Amino acid sequence: MTASYRLSSLCITTSIFSSHGTRQMKVRLTGFGGLSTFIRPPLHRLKSTPCALSSSVLFSSSSPPASQSHQVPLFLRVPKYATPVSDLQKWYSWASDLAASVGSTFLVSDNGPDSSLLCRELRWLLEDALQEDIDPSLIHQVGVNSAQREVNLKTGIEDLYKLWIQRIEERRPFQYIVGCEHWRDLVLCVQEGVLIPRPETEIIIDLVADVISSNRVLKEGFWADLGTGSGAIAIGTARALGGCGTVIATDLSPVAVKVASFNVQRYGLQGVVEVREGSWFEPLKDVQGKLAGLVSNPPYIPSENIPGLQAEVGRHEPKLALDGGVDGMDHLLHLCQGAASMLRTGGFFALETNGEKQSKLILDYMEKEHRGTFYNAKAVPDFAGVLRFVTAFRV
Numbered sequence: 382m383t384a385s386y387r388l389s390s391l392c393i394t395t396s397i398f399s400s401h402g403t404r405q406m407k408v409r410l411t412g413f414g415g416l417s418t419f420i421r422p423p424l425h426r427l428k429s430t431p432c433a434l435s436s437s438v439l440f441s442s443s444s445p446p447a448s449q450s451h452q453v454p455l456f457l458r459v460p461k462y463a464t465p466v467s468d469l470q471k472w473y474s475w476a477s478d479l480a481a482s483v484g485s486t487f488l489v490s491d492n493g494p495d496s497s498l499l500c501r502e503l504r505w506l507l508e509d510a511l512q513e514d515i516d517p518s519l520i521h522q523v524g525v526n527s528a529q530r531e532v533n534l535k536t537g538i539e540d541l542y543k544l545w546i547q548r549i550e551e552r553r554p555f556q557y558i559v560g561c562e563h564w565r566d567l568v569l570c571v572q573e574g575v576l577i578p579r580p581e582t583e584i585i586i587d588l589v590a591d592v593i594s595s596n597r598v599l600k601e602g603f604w605a606d607l608g609t610g611s612g613a614i615a616i617g618t619a620r621a622l623g624g625c626g627t628v629i630a631t632d633l634s635p636v637a638v639k640v641a642s643f644n645v646q647r648y649g650l651q652g653v654v655e656v657r658e659g660s661w662f663e664p665l666k667d668v669q670g671k672l673a674g675l676v677s678n679p680p681y682i683p684s685e686n687i688p689g690l691q692a693e694v695g696r697h698e699p700k701l702a703l704d705g706g707v708d709g710m711d712h713l714l715h716l717c718q719g720a721a722s723m724l725r726t727g728g729f730f731a732l733e734t735n736g737e738k739q740s741k742l743i744l745d746y747m748e749k750e751h752r753g754t755f756y757n758a759k760a761v762p763d764f765a766g767v768l769r770f771v772t773a774f775r776v
């Protein structure tokens with residue numbers, strides 16, 4: 382249980398594997414103990430950015446059976462559940478009491494969410510569940526008018542009870558409850574079986590944007606996001622490329638491949654991002670030695686630390702996305718080694734790590750095992766100054 386993934390979600394520098402706090406709340410460290418918090422933009426604004434997917438795309442007769450398809454995030458569902466406001470108010474009051482009863486119990490036991498964070502999540506859940514033109518503050522209105530009115534919800538009231546019990550009693554991550562996560566300027570669909578993208582990882586897109594800003598060859602080339610999960614890095618990279626290059630996103634997990642494909646489609650990037658299923662470089666044989674860039678946030682938690690993870694993470698997020706072997710280095714070293722044969726001359730790579738120790742181990746490995754293969758190899762800090770990423774260029 383190292384601090385790097387056990388600390389409070391509000392401290393993004395150390396919350397790499399703390400599940401909560403990334404969504405709807407963009408947190409940036411401004412100095413030790415000094416956080417500036419950006420409250421999430423309203424969903425209706427963000428929802429206009431991606432391509433509108435018609436329900437025929439989501440539920441076409443050619444869609445895979447429900448068990449194999451992705452879950453539709455709450456905010457994208459049709460508000461078809463007419464519900465008396467008084468029932469919604471009763472639910473909200475019950476859910477607030479349940480959140481308040483948690484106090485700091487989870488925080489103390491495994492650095493989980495405290496009741497104030499849970500109450501914030503409850504407000505976001507309400508926002509996502511309500512039809513867009515309804516003001517969520519109706520929940521606090523008293524009087525006959527509001528109590529008699531009906532609102533349309535995106536799920537039934539009994540489901541809201543069930544979801545909130547899952548959140549508190551099972552510690553199911555909030556992002557899985559609502560089915561999405563806010564990441565950079567994206568709202569990405571997520572569900573069980575797919576890692577919830579973390580704010581730290583957002584920096585990878587800045588690193589990509591930086592190298593392509595002065596290098597047209599890299600901007601127009603093939604990029605690969607290995608272990609794409611929700612597709613976050615692949616989609617962010619494709620948008621940074623601005624329609625010039627191509628991104629291949631791979632994952633071993635069939636659920637991740639489905640969810641990433643959905644997210645790619647939602648942002649209208651089908652022609653730019655190709656999602657492939659398979660292990661690391663195996664689905665990339667056709668682009669061996671041709672990649673302009675390789676980016677990855679692979680599993681890097683040492684196996685022995687998995688049982689000590691915050692409940693939201695350890696119980697609910699996929700082990701495949703977390704476990705990096707005995708010292709957490711298995712996949713990082715494999716990717717570093719593969720980068721040597723996959724990248725073209727001048728090609729760039731960026732890997733996310735657990736922090737300084739792993740970053741330095743990779744740099745040592747490159748120096749000892751791949752001397753003369755890479756140049757400008759360095760560890761790059763995250764928002765808090767932790768050496769989180771390793772970047773280099775292929776000679």
Ligand SMILES: C[S@@+](CC[C@H](N)C(=O)[O-])C[C@H]1O[C@@H](n2cnc3c(N)ncnc32)[C@H](O)[C@@H]1O
Pocket residue numbers: 575576577578579582607608609610611612613614631632633634637659660661677678679680681701702703
């Ligand atoms: C830490 S998660 C990162 C997910 C996503 N890139 C992100 O940053 O949110 C690691 C990802 O690697 C995938 N993965 C694990 N082993 C893999 C393998 N052998 N080949 C390809 N992907 C793998 C997992 O399924 C998971 O999606």
